[in-house]
Amino acid sequence: MTARLTLVLGGARSGKSAMAERLVTDLPGPWTYIATAQAFDAEMRQRIRQHQADRVPGWQTLEEPMDLAGALGSAAAAGPVLVDCLTLWLTNLMLAERDIPAERARLLALLPTLPAPVVLVGNEVGLGIVPENKLAREFRDHAGRLHQDIARIADRVLFMAAGLPLALKGEAP
Amino acid sequence: MTARLTLVLGGARSGKSAMAERLVTDLPGPWTYIATAQAFDAEMRQRIRQHQADRVPGWQTLEEPMDLAGALGSAAAAGPVLVDCLTLWLTNLMLAERDIPAERARLLALLPTLPAPVVLVGNEVGLGIVPENKLAREFRDHAGRLHQDIARIADRVLFMAAGLPLALKGEAP
């Protein structure tokens, strides 16, 4: 059975994006890739280009740093959707001083209603030493809470390490 | 079968405390909550108030930043006990320049003798980049060693991510 909602968690370079792309491309297309990254500097532009080059052909790409619910609503009408990633979306919302609980509630209300399978990628950032920076601590709280809320309604939650999945919920692929 | 000693590990906002509370409230009460947090500033006071507000009614709360063994000894005479958390207890000991190996040994000797089930919460802090701060590195070492020593004698060790448990030892709840 196809999972309607999958959350792929993991650290930096854990293979999250590759796993999420495989989960989506195992389904019939067309596939939409919602990229939440904003290129503020050369390093970020380079990371985005690298991610695009690594992707198999056949994806529609939608760049949407803020209005994730809006982008998901229109993309899921066409077919399976990959959101890469929740962490950058949260970062963008925090930098723009948006109302995070309101944006989170809007996303959580939308997700169960979408007509196509959705795979969300999130960075696990809470397993290091408590950051000295207050904004970083707030960010960890927002990210952890969002992951928990999504995990509660997801069919499948994977934790990636070294490119390999551990199933926290549902079946490992 | 009821686990006598459970260790719940996880990162920031991984759902550790909620899981630990559920494990204790699934048992017959009265339940004691040993809070090791010390409110040094407004942010910390806010986090403590939030944790208290999230808890179901029916808990006895014992605030004990240092003498964890003493608090456990008296609390476990009444019924199941939750310790939240080992990480702040270690922080408090380090700030007070206590003898960590001696305090650890005292706790480890006591745990197997307690008359009621105990659930201990610990923050996993060792999965980020090596901290530049020497005290933070020492703290990681103390925390990791304490978790290993407790995991060795525990019946159940859970690793939490996104609110979901992975069983490292014993059965997932």
Added chain:
Amino acid sequence: MTARLTLVLGGARSGKSAMAERLVTDLPGPWTYIATAQAFDAEMRQRIRQHQADRVPGWQTLEEPMDLAGALGSAAAAGPVLVDCLTLWLTNLMLAERDIPAERARLLALLPTLPAPVVLVGNEVGLGIVPENKLAREFRDHAGRLHQDIARIADRVLFMAAGLPLALKGEAP
């Protein structure tokens, strides 16, 4: 069946080295320990001495900070080998401004050809907040990519927490 290639991942003080040593000493000797650590300061010297003191007798120790492929090639002719750890090897290569992709390719080409079982230890460093330091971010990328590449060809990949193994690939010991 004996695993030919094992990767043991984990955070600081997660029990990685002890697990890796146990996996090697469960096999017939002689055993070689390839230490990639370089003692730049007193703290590091102390950590190295502690690791050596914790090890059971019967190990040959080879100190090799850079030429890991060379050391592996000669050590594996004698019997099972433990490499502790990949993370310090990468650090040494980066500090010496070596060509990381070339060194990685050399190691990956060698590993499947070795005549004896090999256990590699790696530090999981990508699960904290994104480091502000650019070198630290590059290091996380190199480490994550190396772990993924090795995990792909390994028979067994373990993720350690609190001294306990989660099997990401193959069987838990």
